[in-house]
Amino acid sequence: MKNLKYLLAVAFMGQASYGFAQYQVDALRFSQTQFGGTARTLGSAGANVAVGADLGSLVTNPAGLGMYQRSEFSFSPGLGLGNTQSNGFGTTTSDARNSLHIGSLGLVFANRRSDDDDNAWRGGTFALGLTRINDFNQSFRYRGNPSREQDILQRLSEDRLETLDDLAYDVYLTERDADGTYLPSDYSASRGNLTQEETVLTTGSQTQFDIGYGASYRDRLYVGGAIGIVGTHFSSTSTLTATDPAAPSTALGTAFGSLSYRETLETNGAGINARIGAIYRANDVIRIGAAIQTPTFMTLSETYGSSMSAVYDQAIVVSGKSITSQTSTTDPGEFSYALTTPFKASGGVAAIIGKHGFVSGDVEYLNYSQARLSNDNSDPTVNNNFDFGNSNDNVRQLYRSAVNVRVGGELRFDIFRVRAGYARYGDPYKKNAFDRTRNYATAGAGIRQKNFFLDVAGVYGTNKRFYSPYALDSNTPVVSVDGSQYTTTVTAGWTF
Numbered sequence: 001m002k003n004l005k006y007l008l009a010v011a012f013m014g015q016a017s018y019g020f021a022q023y024q025v026d027a028l029r030f031s032q033t034q035f036g037g038t039a040r041t042l043g044s045a046g047a048n049v050a051v052g053a054d055l056g057s058l059v060t061n062p063a064g065l066g067m068y069q070r071s072e073f074s075f076s077p078g079l080g081l082g083n084t085q086s087n088g089f090g091t092t093t094s095d096a097r098n099s100l101h102i103g104s105l106g107l108v109f110a111n112r113r114s115d116d117d118d119n120a121w122r123g124g125t126f127a128l129g130l131t132r133i134n135d136f137n138q139s140f141r142y143r144g145n146p147s148r149e150q151d152i153l154q155r156l157s158e159d160r161l162e163t164l165d166d167l168a169y170d171v172y173l174t175e176r177d178a179d180g181t182y183l184p185s186d187y188s189a190s191r192g193n194l195t196q197e198e199t200v201l202t203t204g205s206q207t208q209f210d211i212g213y214g215a216s217y218r219d220r221l222y223v224g225g226a227i228g229i230v231g232t233h234f235s236s237t238s239t240l241t242a243t244d245p246a247a248p249s250t251a252l253g254t255a256f257g258s259l260s261y262r263e264t265l266e267t268n269g270a271g272i273n274a275r276i277g278a279i280y281r282a283n284d285v286i287r288i289g290a291a292i293q294t295p296t297f298m299t300l301s302e303t304y305g306s307s308m309s310a311v312y313d314q315a316i317v318v319s320g321k322s323i324t325s326q327t328s329t330t331d332p333g334e335f336s337y338a339l340t341t342p343f344k345a346s347g348g349v350a351a352i353i354g355k356h357g358f359v360s361g362d363v364e365y366l367n368y369s370q371a372r373l374s375n376d377n378s379d380p381t382v383n384n385n386f387d388f389g390n391s392n393d394n395v396r397q398l399y400r401s402a403v404n405v406r407v408g409g410e411l412r413f414d415i416f417r418v419r420a421g422y423a424r425y426g427d428p429y430k431k432n433a434f435d436r437t438r439n440y441a442t443a444g445a446g447i448r449q450k451n452f453f454l455d456v457a458g459v460y461g462t463n464k465r466f467y468s469p470y471a472l473d474s475n476t477p478v479v480s481v482d483g484s485q486y487t488t489t490v491t492a493g494w495t496f
Contacts, residue, residue: 023337024394026267027371028428030232030298031341033133033206035060035406035423035440038076038104039455039491043444044408045421047360049348050279050289052222055106058129058210060346060362061277061291062224065125065214068110074453074493076104081486082138088479089144089196097139101205103489105130124215127226134206136234140467140481141199148192150477152242152259155470157183163330164261164470167308170328172318173259190244190256198240198469204233204267222279230271230296238263240469244313257313263306271298271339285352293344299376301336305329336376336384342366357417359409368399368428402426408442419444419457434480438463446491455491460484 035046037056048056052064055074082097106129113122148154156168159181168174174181212226243258277291307329315322343366350360373391375384408421425438439462446455467479 022394023373023388023391024398026300027339027341027373027391027395028368028399029136029234030134030206030300030339031366031368031371032425032428034135034425034438034461036103036131036133038074038493039444039457039489040410040417040419040446042103042459042487042489043419043421043442043446043455043457044360044410045406045423045440045442045459047348047362047406047408047421047423049277049291049346049360049362050287050350051348051358051360052214052279052287052289055104055108055127055129056131057214057224058106058127058212058226059131059133059208059228061279061289061348062127062210062212062214062226062275063222063277063279063289063291065108065127065212065224066123066216066222067214067279068108068123068125069112070495071110072108072493072495074104074106074491076102076489076491078103078132078487078489080135080137083484084138084140085482086140086142086479087482088142088477089146089150091142091144093140093142095139095141095199097137097201099135099137099203101132101135102130103132103487104491120218122216122219124213127210127212127214129210129212131208131210132205133208133230135485135487136202136204136206138483138485139199139201140483141197142479143195143197146192146194146196146477149475150472151191151194151196152240152261152470153183153187153191153194153256155472156181158473160471163306164308167261167306167328167330168259171259171308171310171326172316172323173256173308173310184255186254187256188254190246190254193246194242194244196240196242198238200236200238200467202234202236204235206230206232220281222281223277225276226274228273228275228296230273230298232267232269232271232298232300234265234267236263236265238469255312255314255316257311259308259310261306261308263304265302265304267300267302269298269300269339271296271341273297273341284354287350287352289348289350291346293346295343295370296341297338298341299336299338299378301334301376303332303334305332335386336379337386337388338374338376338378340372340374342368342370355412357409357411360407362404362406364404364406365401366404367401369396369401369430371395371399398430399428400430402428415447415449417444417446417448417455419446434464434466436464436466451495453491453493453495455493457489457491459487459489461487
C-alpha cells in the first residue's frame with residue numbers, strides 16, 4: 001500500500017513531474033487521444049466505425065472510404081472554450097482558456113465503376129486528411145492557505161537533491177551543513193501561515209496526417225487501410241508563489257517575505273502508425289465494422305527550464321552582504337526520447353434507416369499499461385543511455401486497459417441533417433479512489449446540396465484530473481481539477 005501511495009503521488013505530479021524525470025506522465029498524455037474529424041463525425045460523437053463515407057473514417061476505420069460515391073474537399077475550423085474549477089487547500093478557484101484550431105482538412109478522390117461494369121470491385125477511394133486527435137489547451141489555478149505540514153517550506157525542509165532544492169539554496173531560502181539541507185530556524189513562524197497559489201497553463205495539440213485507401217467489393221464488403229503521421233506539440237508553464245502576510249515587525253513576522261518558482265516545458269515530436277479495417281453490409285439496414293491500429297512509434301524532444309526568486313521582508317546577511325531579494329535560474333535543458341503508444345482495436349454497428357438517417361455505436365479498446373518509453377537512437381551522433389526501467393515499471397503499475405464507448409445518430413429531412421451523440425472514455429488508472437472518466441455530449445446540424453455541404457457541431461466534454469505541485473514524505477497536497485470544454489466546429493465541403 002505504501003508503494004501504491006507513492007506511485008499515485010507520482011501520477012499526480014503533472015508538470016511538476018519533469019523535475020523528477022517521471023516520464024510515465026508523458027506515456028499517458030500522448031497515448032490518450034480524443035475523437036476528431038469533420039463536424040459530421042463530431043456531431044455523432046465519433047461513432048463512425050461502421051458508418052463510412054466521411055473523412056473521419058480515415059482516423060477510425062479507413063474501410064469507410066470505400067463507400068464514397070463522389071470526390072470531395074472539406075475544411076473544418078473550430079473554436080474551443082475551456083473552463084476549470086480547482087479545489088486546493090480548501091479553496092475553490094476558477095480559470096479559463098480558449099483556442100482556435102483546424103479540426104479537419106482533407107481531399108477525397110473517389111473512382112466509382114459504372115453500373116454496367118461487371119467487375120466485383122465496384123470502386124475505390126484515395127484520401128488525404130489532417131485531423132486533430134488531441135487538445136492540450138487548458139489553464140487552471142488554485143489558491144489557499146496550506147498547513148505547515150503541506151506548504152512549500154515543508155517541501156524545502158525535505159531535501160530531495162532535486163532542481164527545486166538547488167534553486168532554494170541559491171536564493172538563500174535554505175542552508176546546508178554536514179548533516180544536509182535545512183530551513184533557517186527563524187522561518188518556522190512562517191510555516192502554516194503562507195498564502196500559496198499556482199497557475200498551470202498548457203497549450204498545444206496532436207495532429208495526424210493520414211494517407212488512406214478504401215475499396216468496395218460488390219457493395220457488400222468494404223476494406224481499407226491508412227498510414228498516419230502524428231505531429232505533437234505540448235507546452236506547459238507553471239508558476240507557484242508563496243507569501244507570508246505577516247509584517248516582520250509583528251510577533252509572527254520573519255525575514256521570509258515571498259517566493260516564486262517557475263517551471264517551463266516544451267515537447268515536440270513526430271510519430272507514425274497504420275490501421276486497417278473492414279465494414280460488412282449484412283443487409284440494407286445493418287452494417288458491421290471493425291478496425292485495428294498499430295502502436296504509434298514517436299520520437300519526442302523536450303526543452304525545459306526553471307527559476308526561483310525570493311523576497312525578504314528584512315535584510316538577511318550573506319557573507320557580510322545585506323540581501324533583500326535574490327533570483328536563480330537553471331540552464332535550459334534538452335532531452336530526446338521515444339514513446340510507443342498502445343495498440344488500439346475498435347468495432348461498431350450501424351443501423352441505416354433508409355433515407356431517414358442512421359444510428360451507430362462503437363466500442364474501442366486499448367491498454368495504456370502497454371505504452372513503452374525508450375531512448376531515441378535515431379541520431380547516431382548522440383549517445384542517449386537514459387534508464388527508462390523505473391518509468392516503464394510505473395507505467396505497468398499505474399495504468400490499465402480501458403474501453404471507450406461512442407454512440408450517435410443522424411436524422412435527415414430532405415436537404416437538412418440533425419445529429420447527436422455521447423461518448424465515454426474509460427479511466428486509464430489501475431488502482432485509486434478517483435474517477436478520471438472523460439464524458440462527451442455532442443450535437444450537430446447540416447445541409448446537403450448537389451455539390452456543396454455545410455455542417456456545424458458542438459462537443460461538450462468534461463474531465464477530472466488531480467495535481468500535486470510537489471511530493472512530500474507524507475501528506476502530499478493534491479489539487480482536484482474539474483475541467484470542461486465546449487468546442488464548436490464548422491465544416492464546409494465541395495463534391496466533384
